Amino acid sequence: MASEFSALLRRLRRDAGMTQETLAERAGVGVRTIRGLETGERADPRVTTVRLLADALGLAPEDREELLAAAISRTGNGNQPDEATGHRQPDGSPGPGNRPDLPTGRGNPPDESTAHVRPVTGQPGSAFQEALADVGEQLAQAVAARWQREEEHRQVHDPYPLPVRWQPAPEELTDHWANIRCLPAGVGDGPLDLSGRLDEIVGVYRRIPSGRLVVLGRPGSGKTVLAVRFVLDHLKSRARTDAVPVIFSIGSWDPTALTFRDWLTRQLTRDHPGLAAPGPAGASLAAALVESGRVLPVLDGFDEIAGGLRRPALEALNATTLPLVLTSRPSEYAAAVAETDVLTSAAAVILTDLTLGDLADYLPRTTRKARGGDPARTAWDPVLSELRERPHSRAGADLAAVLTTPLMVTLARAVYSDTPGHDPVSLLDTGRFGSPAELEEHLLDNFVAAVYRPRPEHRPGGGARRDVEPERARYWLGYLAHHLDRLDTPNLEWWRLGSGLRRSTRTLVTALVICLVIGLVDCLVGTLFDTLEFQLPDGLVVGTIGGFMFGILHWFMVAARDTAVAPSGVRMKMSGRDGKAARRAASQLVIGLLAGLVFGFGYGFIRGIHDGIVFGVGPAMTLRAGLYDGMIYGLPFSLAAGPTFGLLGLLQTPLDIRSAISPASLLRTNCRTVTAQLLVWAPTFGLLVGVGAGVVVRVLPALLGPIAWNTASSLKLGLISGLCGVLGYSLSLTAWGQWVVFSRIWLPLTGRLPWSVVGFLEDAYERGVLRQAGAVYQFRHARLQDHLARTYRARHAPRRPERRT
Missing domain, CATH: 1.10.260.40 (lambda repressor-like DNA-binding domains)
Structure with missing residues (x-):
């Protein structure tokens, strides 16, 4: 009505x-x-x-x-969150840090008279809004816990955060101030004072009425540290209905393939699988949070977007009215602006260099006091004296040019302050380092050696830290960096570790592993019913056909699309299925019917041909036996694979939103999910094959003649089919199975990764080489990733590193 x-x-x-x-x-x-x-x-x-x-x-x-x-x-709610702000004060005005609506076109800011809405009192709040507020609270807690841990791992507060300061960016990178200040048409005003330092970032942001800020800085200048501090400080002062600041690595976004809001929704669902649950209005909770303005995107790394996609990315951001924070290197952002326009209604600041005073305050406090003599002296004193007293000398000028960013200072700390026996005076050796670039390469190259030096430390969960030779660690990290470069993404996703290989290689390796596994299972289980002499050729046939069929399935469903199987962060559910699950189940039903028919007919045909040759019945009878057996096995396999394959698309429901998600926990969750699914699928499939075969052999004799079949034959076929079908499906069409094929077998076998990949990645994270961003790892800085990838490619090293004897 x-x-x-x-x-x-x-x-x-x-x-x-x-x-x-x-x-x-x-x-x-x-x-x-x-x-x-x-x-x-x-x-x-x-x-x-x-x-x-x-x-x-x-x-x-x-x-x-x-x-x-x-x-x-x-x-029905006088304080309904506005799409743009997500929060209103009791008087209907925008809350601190939020802003009235942004203009939809250039130079057309909204009328200021609409910024205050007359509230309607005495009416209860919407149940939908209350539910979203609860979900937002849970998301805020998860985000705060995640980034607090990240700051600890990166030693941001040890002994104190390096100074990060900024000043207004050039005017050509900033929108009109009337748009930034959301002033009515025809009203102009001057710029805002946006200068500040790290602990003032939230206050500076809340002075921007539009809620849009661009943070520019050269490599290593502290953009990510600033983004993390913004999120944590914003969450401390956040009201219950305020938008939740969430960091997104925007470098993985393809604006030509996915809208901005859809991409935000997908990233939220990946890092917080509970948000995939349907909300009160039908859409997922992640989509509801994004659409209602309850997520404040902090977009880190605009410069990491592929060069040809930065212009459409900026245009897509300008097509939205969401408040946001965007970080980028100045040159990449300026190039995108030159091609299209600045970020609509966004103020821009640029990070400034560290000063000699900052170095003098920080570096001495990161190392031990000198033993004997003056206890106030440290190993950094000669270096600081050179920079202070001879700033124009070649050594002093080169080192001063390098130690102007937090990244290089933290690398210098790791190599010299945290590593016994390393004297920072060597940084002044112009014979070794002829330019600032050589100094930077030296720090980047020695960082891995410094963090992987043998140390008698213990892991947080107990037990000594496993030592890894620095050279082997550099080789494996170099391969991972090269892998990310090939995929053109900063996100190290465990389910895509095989995606860096050629599609043909991925398909062949998957088919080969499945062939060996299925053949081995067929031989071992089959010997319970028949002799080994009979099962060896049967296992060869079953393994070959199984590997071929699942290889074809993998090609069409995964490799041909040049994608990877996404992890299924779900548990089993028998009721409450939505239309999307039903459509997925229908599609998988059709695929299962065809795959089962191909496998069953192929296995039966080859077996019939084999029997005809063994018994010497002649070509005509041999061909007839092949076709006959193809029908016997093809029908039950098809009618069993279709329903059970479709069943997997139905028995799913998202995890609890409060689940703590990390790369390792997502892997464990996906392993449990696959196990739970297949514990249902395997006996169902095996039962249907066994019973179906029993029915077929009672129907077909009336058409084709007698068949030698008994109950033991049905039991054997059902048992082997259930086990082999489960293994083939999981290894080819699940994220966990592809992880096993490539990360646990192929890549370690070829020497490109260690045998314990999870342990190596977790160890690299604890050592500060990697950082955790939700359900994925990233290198702690793009400069480090670039350096390791270049080093790996320069060596052209497909060979595996030498192992210790």
Whole structure:
């Protein structure tokens, strides 16, 4: 039934002499949105949309207020979060750090008279909004815990955070200040004072009415550290209904393949699988949080987006009204701006270099006091004296140029302060280091050796830290960095470690592993029923056909798409299935029917041919035996594989949102998921094959003649089929199975990764080489990744590193 808002909107549109199409075009919204609002089909008009409609209709102030009040009354909550801000104060004004709606076009900021909405009191809050607020609280807690751990691993507070300061960026990289300040048309004003330091970032952000900030800085200048500190400080002062700041590594976004909001939703679901659960309105909780403005995206690494995608990425960001923080190197952002425009309504700041005073305060406090003599002296004193007293000398000038970013200072600390026996005075040796670039390469190259030096330390969970030779660690890390370069992503995802190989290689390796596994299982289990002499050729046939069939399935479903199987972070569920699960199940049903028919007919045909040759019945009878056995095995395998394959698409439900997700925990969760699924699938498939074969051999003799078959034959076929089918499916079509094939077998076998990949990655994270970003790892800095990848490629080293004897 149409509401007061619907009738009012319809009347105002007609009074303005507009059609629905005209209003939609002028307001920049869809015709379906207008139609739904006027008919009452859309029961939750957003304040952002209502303001756009009011502007397009050219309403007088009193009509505008009436329309806004009717929209808020319709939601049943006078303090409904605005799409753009996600939070309102009791008086209806935007809360601290939030902002009124952003303009949809260049130079058209919204009318300031619409920034305050008359609240409707005495009405209960929407259950949907309350549910989202609860989910937002859980997300905020998970985000805070994650980044607090990350700061500890990166030793940000040991002994104290390096100074990170900034100043306003050049005006050509900043939008019009009237847009940034959300001023009415025709009103101009001067720039905001946005200078500050690390502990002031939230206060500076909240001085920006538009809620959009671009942070620029050269490599290693502290952009990520600033982003982390912004998230943690913002969460400390966050109200319950405020947007939750979440860091997203934007380098993995392809704006030509996925919209910005959809990409945010997908990243949230990956890092917090519980958000895949359907929300009160039907969409996933992740999508609901993004669409309702309850997520404040902190987009780290705009410069890491592929060069040809930065322009469409910036255009896509300008097409949204979401508040956000964006970090980038200055040159890459400036190039994208030159191709299109600045980030709409965004202020921009640029990080400044560290000073000699910063170095003098910080470096001496990171190393031990000198033994004997003056206890206040440290190994860094001669270096600092050179920089202070001879700043224009070649050694002093080169080193001063290097130690201007937090990255290089922390590398210098790791190589010299944290490593016994290393004297930082060697950094002044111009014979070894002829330029600042050589100094930087030296620090990057020795960082791995420094963090992998033998130390009698213990892991947090107990037990001594396993030593890894620095040279082998550098080789394996170099391969991982090279792998990320090939995939053009900063995210080290365990389920994609095989994706760096050629598609043909991935398919052949998968087929080969499945062939060996299925053949071995067939031989071992089959000897319970028949002799080894009979089972050896049977295992060879079953393994070959199984490897071939699952290899074909892997090619069409995974490799041909040049993608990877995503981890299934789900548990079993028998009820409450949605339409998407039903469609997935139907698709898998068809695939299962075809795959089962191919495997069953192929196995039966080869077995019939083999028997015909062994018994010497002649070519005609041999061919007839092959076709005959193909039908006997093809029908039950097809009718069993289809339903059981489709069953896997139904028995799924997301995990609890409060689950702590890390790369290792996601791997363990996915392993448990695959195990749970296959404990249901294997006996079901085996039972259907065994029973189906028994039914077929009772039906076909009437058409083709007698068949030698008994109960033991059905039991054997069902048992072997269940086990082999489970193994083939899991190794070829699950993320955990592909992890086993490549990360536990192929890559270690070829020497490119260690046998214990999980242990190596967790150890690298604890040593500070990697950082954790949700369910993925990343190198602690893009410069380190680039250096390791270049070193690996320069060596052209497909050979495995020498092992200790």
